[in-house]
Amino acid sequence: MTIEETEREICEEFELFEDDWEGKYEHLIELGKKLPLIDANYKVAEKLIKGCQSQVWLHSENIDNKIRYSADSDAIITKGLVALLIRVLSNHTAEEIVQAKLSFIDTIGLKEHLSPTRSNGLLNMVKQMKLDALALTTNPNV
């Protein structure tokens, strides 16, 4: 599936919760709880994305020229958002990742969590995911 296709899939899932903030956040919390835990070895200071309130650890790997991410956060809602971002961006090439606009966040009504004024580290995480993708690829073709 392309990045856009995954984004569309997520938008469809969240359509159920358009007027139902409780359902939306319950779903996000569920996603967060299901997020596979990052290897403890990677939950270190170097992997920490700086955010004011909740912390995010990100580990990126290059497997056959596709970037695979694993991550964790100490806040559950942040974990849910992290799970969505990984679902969309993981297992794609650096080129695809860097060009991803991630408009699905706005569509599902969670844009505020990714705004620069929001101090939860998520925006920085997205930036880091793109930087890591470039750094891990020998021929980025971007």
Add this chain to the structure above:
Amino acid sequence: MNIVATPYTPLFDIENLRKDFPILATKVHAKPLIYLDNGATAQKPKQVLDTIQNYYQISNANVHRGVHQLSQQATSLFDKARQTVQRHLNAAKQEEIIFTKGTTESLCLLAATFENTVIKKGDEIIISEMEHHSNIVPWQVLAEKVGAIIKVLPVNDAGEISIENFKKTINTKSKLLAITHVSNTLGSINPIQEMCNIAHQNNVLVVVDGAQAVPHMQVDVQQLDCDFYVYSGHKLFGPTGIGILYGKEILLNSLPPYQTGGGMIKTVSFAKTEYAELPQKFEAGTPNIEGAIGLASAIDYVNSIGFELIQRYEQDLLNYATAQLQVIERLKIIGTAQHKASVLSFVIEGLHPFDIGTILDQQGIAVRTGHHCTQPLMQRFGIPGTIRASFAFYNTFEEIDALTKGVNKAVKMLK
């Protein structure tokens, strides 16, 4: 709409009072706003908003500058504002009131002008573990510049400073105590008068951060006998961008100027420049005239209710909120000092404050989460942050009920 399970005699007509604050009728996420973040900034009554608008519509001109009518009017309003602030703090003279941008700028002004005047190499500056970053960092910078030492008064588990510890920390090298009147995170009220007494017996000057105190209580700087007192207008129901530095005249006169340029000079020539007297010496440039006038209007408004009533009501709110929240499983209140202003910080074991705050926000409830610009305090308590509800006199018991319900809902969703 009726109040509360317990019998309660209303101290004032809160429904009417809330009508003075237009923003309280606003909705967030399609729900009525429940504003419990007064520690961050307070809402403004329409009296203050009208004063500011009227100033621009009728009296706007630059102050201390002109011979024309409008300039006289503006200057008169500005001077009267200063006198209102003076009376409010019971300062001996209006020259002891300096208008600044806010608490942080007031503290930076002092830290800058203390360099090699009040504080020299080897001197000791005493602060506390509960200070806001604005009452820590300027002193750190000063200490590094001159080679002074910072001593930190610890806070006990209840969030209190010990007078005994303070007495033990003072020595012949101590020159300054910089202390908060009320903790923005814990709500603890510090024994400022007693600390000033002890400080002065030991030739130590006292700077008091009153940002979180002035909205909740009457402050009398002569009674406290502090040397400097600072606060921000926007926490006292006034506009943003205006703050106060009170200093004893003799001390302010002994300090060099801070910002320089127009407004703070007597005469300027390329050979020599003479500075103005107080208070202009510390007010370079065109002041925040609307801010000063707006602040004076806010002070008048609060005086029309009366601090005695405000204090009693806020204590009732605090007691009610404390009782409601502390029965929630795994909830721990951070800051249980014997004397507190209406600030309530708490954590819930196993849950991140950010998650709780996000779910409260979805229910229209505005609280603050995080370290509240008191990172050393968070380290002391071993927590990443708290959820903080801070009450003002326009908050209601129903809003506290909503907060309790909201927290319970958040816990249920996050478990």
